[in-house]
Amino acid sequence: MMSEEWNLVLSRDDSAVEWRTSSYSGGGNDCVEVGFADAAPMVRDSKHRDGGVIRIEAVQWQEMLRAARAGALDLR
Secondary structure: OOOOOOOOEEEOOOOOOOOEOOHHHOOOOOOEEEEEEOOEEEEEEOOOHHHOEEEOOHHHHHHHHHHHHOOOOOOO
16 A cells, blocks of 8 residues: 655656657557656656656555555556
8 A cells, every 4th residue: 555645755856867758659649657766766747748756655655556566556
């Protein structure tokens, strides 16, 4: 189960981050991008790349990945 409290940090300093999108996104800009800076996951909107990023604690990122893989985040 994912923790209720997230320690998110909004940041605009992503110049050294190599961003990628999921292969499931179809190559469009209707997805989020993920990158890593100093082992800290960062997420940004692919349509608004200059709009800032969200830095997520590594432990919380792992919790989210486990939940997604288990289907706990499916909207269907």
